[in-house]
Amino acid sequence: MTDLPILALGPAFYDEVEPAAFPEHVLRFRNQRWAERVDLGALSDEDWVRHMGRFEPLPGNLPRPLALRYHGHQFRSYNPDLGDGRGFLYAQVRDRADARLLDLGTKGSGTTPYSRGGDGRLTLKGGVREVLAAEALEARGVYTSKAFSLIETGESLARHDEPSPTRACVLVRLSHGHIRFGTFQRLAYFGDEEGTARLLAYACTQFYPDLSPLPPAEQAPAFLRAVSERSARLAASWMAAGFVHGVLNTDNLSVTAESFDYGPWRFLPRVDPQFTAAYFDHTGLYAYGRQAEAVLWNLSQLGGALLPLSDEETLTEALRGFPDAFEDALADAFFARLGLKRTGPDDTAFVQDLLRWMRASGVPFEGAIFDLFCGRESEARRRTSPRAAAYAEASFAPLAARLDAYDASRPDRLGDPLFARPNPVDLTIEEVERLWDRIDTSDDWSAFEEKVDDLRRFGTVCALNPLSAGDAHQPFGR
Numbered sequence: 001m002t003d004l005p006i007l008a009l010g011p012a013f014y015d016e017v018e019p020a021a022f023p024e025h026v027l028r029f030r031n032q033r034w035a036e037r038v039d040l041g042a043l044s045d046e047d048w049v050r051h052m053g054r055f056e057p058l059p060g061n062l063p064r065p066l067a068l069r070y071h072g073h074q075f076r077s078y079n080p081d082l083g084d085g086r087g088f089l090y091a092q093v094r095d096r097a098d099a100r101l102l103d104l105g106t107k108g109s110g111t112t113p114y115s116r117g118g119d120g121r122l123t124l125k126g127g128v129r130e131v132l133a134a135e136a137l138e139a140r141g142v143y144t145s146k147a148f149s150l151i152e153t154g155e156s157l158a159r160h161d162e163p164s165p166t167r168a169c170v171l172v173r174l175s176h177g178h179i180r181f182g183t184f185q186r187l188a189y190f191g192d193e194e195g196t197a198r199l200l201a202y203a204c205t206q207f208y209p210d211l212s213p214l215p216p217a218e219q220a221p222a223f224l225r226a227v228s229e230r231s232a233r234l235a236a237s238w239m240a241a242g243f244v245h246g247v248l249n250t251d252n253l254s255v256t257a258e259s260f261d262y263g264p265w266r267f268l269p270r271v272d273p274q275f276t277a278a279y280f281d282h283t284g285l286y287a288y289g290r291q292a293e294a295v296l297w298n299l300s301q302l303g304g305a306l307l308p309l310s311d312e313e314t315l316t317e318a319l320r321g322f323p324d325a326f327e328d329a330l331a332d333a334f335f336a337r338l339g340l341k342r343t344g345p346d347d348t349a350f351v352q353d354l355l356r357w358m359r360a361s362g363v364p365f366e367g368a369i370f371d372l373f374c375g376r377e378s379e380a381r382r383r384t385s386p387r388a389a390a391y392a393e394a395s396f397a398p399l400a401a402r403l404d405a406y407d408a409s410r411p412d413r414l415g416d417p418l419f420a421r422p423n424p425v426d427l428t429i430e431e432v433e434r435l436w437d438r439i440d441t442s443d444d445w446s447a448f449e450e451k452v453d454d455l456r457r458f459g460t461v462c463a464l465n466p467l468s469a470g471d472a473h474q475p476f477g478r
């Protein structure tokens, strides 16, 4: 058991905690596809609830849950009072496809030393929203954590941002690690050089094994460069998914550059760089068009936390490639979503022009991606689309010519009945509210379940998600 990687990292990184005892456990969502990938697919529903709701240890896994310690910049202000305040690391498992070390972490599982007076709970609406966001992002090819389990707990909660009292749940999330940028920041805050070196060794061994053999002085900048490259791809994939995360604080960014923590997220209705998701983001710091900038700012904080192991110039240099990596990843991500083959450096300009046109025309974001899928192969669909007027505008003609010059990467996909529908599989805020309303007012989960199925179907047809594309690390690999 002590060979579980997190235990080998040592007790200075976490606190052992007790899960809450809930009055009820009603299983609402079980992610069977990913359960199979981590060898938990054979659990009966009863055993599932014992583990994912009562948190009885998984055989041979963590004997007690661990609340992980971290700090973070929230809206650019440093907060040393963070840490898992309503969650913990429950277990570490392996992806049977590629042996990645994955964490089962919770949200809403009770108070911890980091709860700061909070109740340690998650509202059911918050849990439902996290499931929907993770499923939609996975379907659109974003490297994301998975919502693994959602269990309603029979409690009622008071919240200032939801009608109260409201129903409660406990969520289990499957993540490629829970080492946040803020996990490193906390060590820097305490001047813990030995701890920083230890955490870096853990992160390299588990997530960047190619960097493990490097001497420490070279490892820190190489790690920062690698995190930066992957984070550039993540930011680009959010853009191509039309996703606004909403709260890009350093405690919400992982060193594996896996997207996670779905609170006030939204999918864009239309391209608008200033579109914000969180009602409390008064300055638009985390607006759609500022997400790459936010990620880079956070990377520079991660760099600052690595200073004890390197020097400022070298670490700054490690981040210099971010803007180019982001531009290139943006082209990869949009071309993948559009089902087109990239040809060269002009691809980036094409994506920028496409975004400019989408903004000016006001065409719905997901509708346009759907209508333009596979470029010229979709010309007839474009003409009969509910959004056909946008493509008939003169301003679209020069873009259409460039679009139609690209070859389709997956034209066979157009034969799927999904592409005979007039509208895409979208997830607007209005729809999320409608799905929640059915659950809230009549405990009717059918629309939510149908939506999850539809999102998965879309993901499989477009072949952008790891389960259908077969490569979890490079969802936009060329």
Ligand SMILES: Nc1ncnc2c1ncn2[C@@H]1O[C@H](COP(=O)(O)OP(=O)(O)OP(=O)(O)O)[C@@H](O)[C@H]1O
Binding pocket: 081, 082, 083, 084, 085, 086, 087, 107, 114, 115, 116, 117, 118, 119, 120, 121, 122, 251, 252, 260, 261, 262, 263
């Ligand atoms: N109801 C609550 N009770 C206790 N702590 C809370 C509660 N809500 C949020 N927190 C804590 O506030 C901080 C910021 O919250 P945030 O919503 O970003 O994290 P989270 O969604 O709870 O967890 P994660 O980042 O793992 O998704 C975290 O330290 C979190 O644990």
